[in-house]
Amino acid sequence: MKNVLITGGSRGIGARCVRDFSDLGYRVYFTYNKSDKDARILSEQTGAVAIKCDVSDSCDVTEKLSKLSVDILVNNAGISQIKMMQDITEEDWDRMFSVNVKGMFLTSKAVMGNMIRNKWGRIINISSMWGEVGASCEVHYSASKAAVIGFTKALAKELAPSNITVNCVSPGVIMTDMNRELTEIDLENLCNETPLMRIGDVSDVSGAVMYLADEKASFITGTVIPVNGGIVI
Ligand code: NDP
Numbered sequence: 024m025k026n027v028l029i030t031g032g033s034r035g036i037g038a039r040c041v042r043d044f045s046d047l048g049y050r051v052y053f054t055y056n057k058s059d060k061d062a063r064i065l066s067e068q069t070g071a072v073a074i075k076c077d078v079s080d081s082c083d084v085t086e087k088l089s090k091l092s093v094d095i096l097v098n099n100a101g102i103s104q105i106k107m108m109q110d111i112t113e114e115d116w117d118r119m120f121s122v123n124v125k126g127m128f129l130t131s132k133a134v135m136g137n138m139i140r141n142k143w144g145r146i147i148n149i150s151s152m153w154g155e156v157g158a159s160c161e162v163h164y165s166a167s168k169a170a171v172i173g174f175t176k177a178l179a180k181e182l183a184p185s186n187i188t189v190n191c192v193s194p195g196v197i198m199t200d201m202n203r204e205l206t207e208i209d210l211e212n213l214c215n216e217t218p219l220m221r222i223g224d225v226s227d228v229s230g231a232v233m234y235l236a237d238e239k240a241s242f243i244t245g246t247v248i249p250v251n252g253g254i255v256i
Pocket residue numbers: 030031032033034035036037054055056057058059061076077078079099100101102103122149150151152193194195196197198199200201202
């Protein structure tokens with residue numbers, strides 16, 4: 024039985040990954056930051072182990088994650104913010120990169136020793152289509168998600184000799200709390216701009232993550248799999 028660690032598993036895309044991996048019989052651990060109640064309920068429903076751990080905090084990550092034997096890591100925890108470039112503060116910028124980029128660095132570093140020893144591993148990072156094409160009013164978010172792609176490609180080369188694959192999933196617009204600021208009209212416009220004519224569901228992203236985790240994907244590394252309904256081709 025393989026052990027999976029999903030960061031940011033309490034809600035949204037991460038929670039769906041927790042459910043899908045649990046349903047397939049994997050032993051699942053997930054982290055969260057603030058959502059104690061969601062994490063507790065998800066843990067009770069799935070049997071997955073909830074770990075309160077701020078991925079941007081190196082002490083927290085080392086103390087709570089480095090002792091786990093992780094075979095498959097899904098770096099999903101992330102934050103977003105909509106602001107004009109002129110209004111983004113240094114603090115906003117640092118927070119964005121601390122969670123979205125440093126969190127992925129710290130978590131990968133904490134758990135990859137086990138994968139190297141076992142000569143088998145999967146690291147799956149959640150980027151965003153905005154990391155590929157850039158979003159207006161989300162410069163810091165877009166830059167952090169572009170960094171996820173660069174990190175993925177470099178680490179894929181470094182870990183390939185240890186039979187560890189490192190890939191990205193790059194979602195488009197997915198219905199989660201992260202998009203709660205979008206209005207009905209925004210969502211309708213996005214649907215109309217999307218060739219597949221709908222907003223994505225968390226299961227669309229989880230499906231790609233599950234595929235990359237599977238033995239079937241053992242010859243795929245360093246890639247970015249878009250899950251965006253064709254809005255970016
Ligand atoms: P949600 O806001 O629904 O969930 C975010 C998750 O990340 C929560 O479980 C949250 O925990 C966790 N989290 C946030 N900060 C931290 C932290 N410092 N330490 C640990 N966990 C943390 O987001 P989504 O599910 O929509 O997004 C998941 C990933 O997918 C993100 O990386 C996001 O950038 C990416 N993505 C999402 C898209 C979308 O349209 N939804 C599109 C493209 C990419 P808690 O509940 O405790 O706050």
